[in-house]
Amino acid sequence: MTQALPHDLGPAAAEPIRAERGESLLRRRLSAYFDTPLAFVGAGLLVLLLVVAIAAPWIAPQNPYDLAQLDIMDGRLAPGEKAAAGFTYYLGTDEQGRDMLSAILYGLRISLFVGVVSTLFACTIGASIGVAAAYAGGKVESFVMRVVDLQLSFPAILIALVLLAVWGRGIDKVIIALVIVQWAYYARTVRGSALVERGREYIEAARCLALPRSRIVFRHLLPNCLPPLIVVATVQVAHAIALEATLSFLGVGVPVTEPSLGLLIKNGYDYLLSGKYWISTYPGVALVIAIVAINLVGDRLRDVLNPRLSR
């Protein structure tokens, strides 16, 4: 599918700007992005989280899923306490003596993976359906948009909960459920901009050249609908991560063998009332940092990619 980069906005959008400024649109957008300090912080945090999530197996103090490395005698140690073997648990341990810092790094990996992958699929599927519906018009369009309206009138959490209650736990199942509840946002967003774009002259020109319909839709129409889509997709990654955490907290999300941040929080829930706060709190802090960072980036992208502001 056309997962074009932001600078690939199609010939109609990119050429005139390049001609008058003499530098690429991507560079212009990038320098505009880093104009505000908050956007810089957001991007920095996000890169940091991605790096530690990807590098978790190499930088985590222990492998939290290797039972040979766990010592049940170290169970429920408070942050900063020393292990029997001598090293310090900076964020404490859970009931099985698992180092929370390591568990969080591994959990972050799973949470980000689920959020990003489900968003990529939902975005691709939803955008294709939305742009095709907008180009087709008529009965096809009104049918697709009825389905979108109907689905969006039900809360995402409820639909995902039902699907997972039926399918059972699993990372693949969570991803599919998140795709099903999210595609409609993208379909609606893309249709909105495609309705404007389909009346433009370059589409008419493409039609006059008798290009095949699929080519017009995916090579001409879709790339020009991308900027709002990128903004929605960025913020939706944060929503997907929060939704996955909620589902895992409710016990219908990821399996216990591959705990995401949400499942770590659920595990700590049982110990919260006895004052062992760290098992729930720190995974939650990691979750909050990830969500805030993504929102900061998305917020700035909204300003940068808004054509009314950038031209």
Next chain:
Amino acid sequence: MLVYFIRRLGQAALVVAVMGAIVFVSIYMVGNPVDVLANPNADAKEMAEIAGRLGLDKPLHEQFALFVWNALHGDLGRSFVFNEPALKLIIQRMPATLELAFAALIVSVLIGIPLGMLAGLWPHSVWGRGIMTGSILGFSLPNFWIGLMLILLFAVQLRWLPSGGRGETVTVLGVPVSFLTVDGLRHLVLPAFTLALYKAALVIRLARAGTREAMLQDYVRFARAKGLSPSRIILVHVLKNIMIPITTVLGLEFGGMIAFAVVTETVFAYPGMGKLLIDSIGRLDRPIIVAYLMMVVVVFVVINFVVDLIYAALDPRVRLSEQGS
């Protein structure tokens, strides 16, 4: 208007029917509840006897026909675990959930409107920006974790409020309610606040946008020219006008609140419909899951139907464009 009414009613009925079929088929295709319910030492004959008693040995389409027939008579099956009508169990838990949702609605308005108006009156001040940042956080932070942190702070550390449950109830007109007792209110504070946060963030945005727009209107300028005090202009004239969109949106969002109460009720061990749903999912108690979902589908369809009708009554363009298509 009558044609529009009938068309919308037909659509609403169709949605309920389609959702019912989807819910039934998907729920009844998974797992075998007999395995959960039967004694682990039960032999095949006992298992078949249990399946027969629950109607699980019939083919799926017969089960579905029976389900539809019974549903039309207000019978959504009996809980496998409690051996009571599923609908009755749901309805027993409903007052608790409705009470929570209403309390959250009130809290979200009480938080959202004053903060939103402040942010709308001074959008570029530190306060205005701070409030908007808070609203973004309210939208995006995982609600259940905020609930946990509130428990940690107010129930575990400070010991001001209970950590969960519903507390003491009194019966009013045959319905147990907890907001009339001090103990019940104490139990309601944290869950209602948690559930309200997301909606409060929404109300802040609506109130802010509405206030900014209203302050530029002629009637505000006229009121100023008449010499009315600023507090009277804001608290009477502006407030009344921004309440229109807020009321509409909150009406639409009420169904979402009932659905999202599933999460809040789980965090605070609050005995409402949502907690029953989560417990039933764990126990594969299908009739309760189906009854809960059908209940929520009906609530949503009714809310959307009523809102559509009100819009059509207020705005002739809506019903005319419907007839034209």
